[in-house]
Amino acid sequence: MAIAALAFLAQLSILGAVEARAETVSSIVVQGNQRIDAETVRNYVSIQPGKSFGPDQINESIKALYATGLFSDVKIAKRGSSLVVSVSENNVVGSVRFQGNKKLKDDMLTTVVETKPRGVLSQAKLDGDVERLKELYKRNGRAEAAVTVQTIPRDNGRTDVVFNIVEGTRTGISNITFVGNKAFSSRRLRNVMSIKTTNFTSWLSKRDQFDDAKLQADEEQIRRFYMRNGFADFRVVSTDVQFNDQKNRYSITITVDEGARYRFGNVAVDSSITDLNTAPLNSLVQTKSGRVFNSQLVERTTEALNSAVLGEGHSFATVRPRGDRDYANHTINMTYMVDEGPRLYVERIEIRGNTRTRDYVIRREFDMSEGDAYNRVLIDKAERRLKNLGYFKTVNITTQPGSTPDKVVIICNVEDQSTGSFQVGGGYTTDQGGGFIATVSLTEKNFLGRGQYLKLSVGGGQSDRTFNVAFTEPFFLGRRMSLGFDGLYNQAEQTDYRPYNMNNWGGTIRLGLPITDDFDVQFNYKLAQRDVTSWGTQYFQDWGAFAQLYPLGSWINSSVGYQLTYSTIDNYQEPSNGVFVRLAQDFAGIGGDGQFVRSTIDARYYKELMPESDIIGLIKAGAGNITGLGQDVAVLDNFYRGGETIRGFQSFGYGGRYQGVDDSYAIGGTNYYNATLEVQFPMPVFPEEFGLRGAVFADAGTLFGYDGLVGLQIEDSSSIRSSVGASIIWNSPFGPLRADFAQALTKETYDQTQVFRFSAGTQF
The missing domain is CATH 2.40.160.50 (membrane protein fhac: a member of the omp85/tpsb transporter family)
Structure with a gap:
């Protein structure tokens, strides 16, 4: 790419020296192309035979050809009555392989890299793939992982790509420290977080893997925890992450500002819609005066009021909670404002980032679809539902203007995460007569990316053997209702409390x-x-x-x-x-x-x-x-x-x-x-x-x-x-x-x- 850039600048300098006068050519000749058809190249050239052109058109054509990503070098020159376009094609990727990876399988690595077989080979893309693979290993607790890329030329302009990986040792988290917390101990706040420090069970739970996205999610969990317990002014001041090369451990320090603890003051429902009776809405308010402020109750009340108002036929009405702080008495007066919102319609809902979960699994969590009235409260509700599914590492819903002023486009960005688990356990139980037991279970919460639940388990002990299977489709017939089945087989032998042998099966x-x-x-x-x-x-x-x-x-x-x-x-x-x-x-x-x-x-x-x-x-x-x-x-x-x-x-x-x-x-x-x-x-x-x-x-x-x-x-x-x-x-x-x-x-x-x-x- 650097050579191509120099060639491009050289041509610009030559063009700058050419007398700025209009010229014409009778034909366009393409040279250097091997796999790409000459007519394809001509389509990106803005110069037409028989029509006058100048340096600006040559410059525009060179940019257009480089922008395709198909060429490493482009030259355009006039020879006699012809315009000669000389190109050097980028190589095509033959195969993409990974070597040295044991902890992360090829299927997981393939979803990260942008270099694909039969695609165009690009150094910029290869460099980006190396960084993406390092980041993936970092998120899986291996910050020391090293990745290099090797290209192997083959016949017919094809190049095989090999990513050589040294996975390194597993990293962990030595400590998580809080600064500025007074109302809650550091131990209490660490319990709120999903990330944990390294201990003897970490090799199983893998909850000590450092991940920027998980840390940000934990910061949000801490904020919501404080907001549920009355600290409406709480904020995370800073988060400092240090990596100790010698110990191969991260150290996390979170500085917080708790602020004062508030209670609910006066609570009211107000409306600017003249034909809306607010009296029945008061029974839906969960934020009672005198109670400790709780942001979760504010969310629930807002959603309940919004649903009730929509049910009354006010499609564009919005409910906005407004909190007025009384700093002296540490109270917050809540007013739920019901207004006739802007007449916006949903032009479309775009789903981005999902590599495994089907689009319809995400779309069905929205209580609106294309053409419906836009409602921000319903968007927030959909975002919370998607997070609660447990299918995604991150969920972020934003909006952008539509094709007309009265339309809006909803952008839903998600990142899939593993939803399956395989567990093998054993031990001694005092239940069902006691004795040693063993269990093997396979659970998938997002079966085939369809949002279905599947669990298979086999267990047994000294006197019992059991097989269970369970399957649930949470959106039967495209509606918010579930259909499922369970199957059971149990073989029970006589014990001190059961003087018979019995087999049970059913569904x-x-x-x-x-x-x-x-x-x-x-x-x-x-x-x-x-x-x-x-x-x-x-x-x-x-x-x-x-x-x-x-x-x-x-x-x-x-x-x-x-x-x-x-x-x-x-x-x-x-x-x-x-x-x-x-x-x-x-x-x-x-x-x-x-x-x-x-x-x-x-x-x-x-x-x-x-x-x-x-x-x-x-x-x-x-x-x-x-x-x-x-x-x-x-x-x-x-x-x-x-x-x-x-x-x-x-x-x-x-x-x-x-x-x-x-x-x-x-x-x-x-x-x-x-x-x-x-x-x-x-x-x-x-x-x-x-x-x-x-x-x-x-x-x-x-x-x-x-x-x-x-x-x-x-x-x-x-x-x-x-x-x-x-x-x-x-x-x-x-x-x-x-x-x-x-x-x-x-x-x-x-x-x-x-x-x-x-x-x-x-x-x-």
């Missing part, structure tokens, strides 16, 4: 319909078969009772049901605020053997008791009932409860029991209810990057209601069981893990207790 088809952003309903059909294949030979003295309680053979349950869910939970992996309520009912008897109605309800309330110390309170309650329709409820259809609801008890540890000759066995019950009070807090002494938290709790509940044959030695009581204890919670790379230590306070003599319990997985 569920579900259709979900959102009512609001927080409330949805799901309809389902379930088909399940259980095969009780045998009893343990050591239980021969109880065979008569087992034949009534756990009869051998196959039974099929076919049911339809629904599930209502209301949730404002902020984070399902690590909840700290919000309400979760789920009511479900199943009606069995649509064919099959079972005929009953099963009803359950689960409710939880999380609240940050001390946000500055990350202390969280939890109130949890649940209840259930199963009622036979014209027949008794089979024992194996009963509810079974234990340490998962009242810690301090074994699995199947409380509720109705059959007292056998040598032992007793759980028969469950048709009714249950339970409640929990819990306080969670960061574990002292341990570094916060370990992700360890502690908890203290109190549980209480009961399970009762044997609905079967009389004459057996059955123990069944509705008395309250209770326990207290403490827990260690670890948000590990394998998922949430929890160890509970509990002491039963009240119990029946036949209940089975257990001091220690280990469990894994989310609670929702």
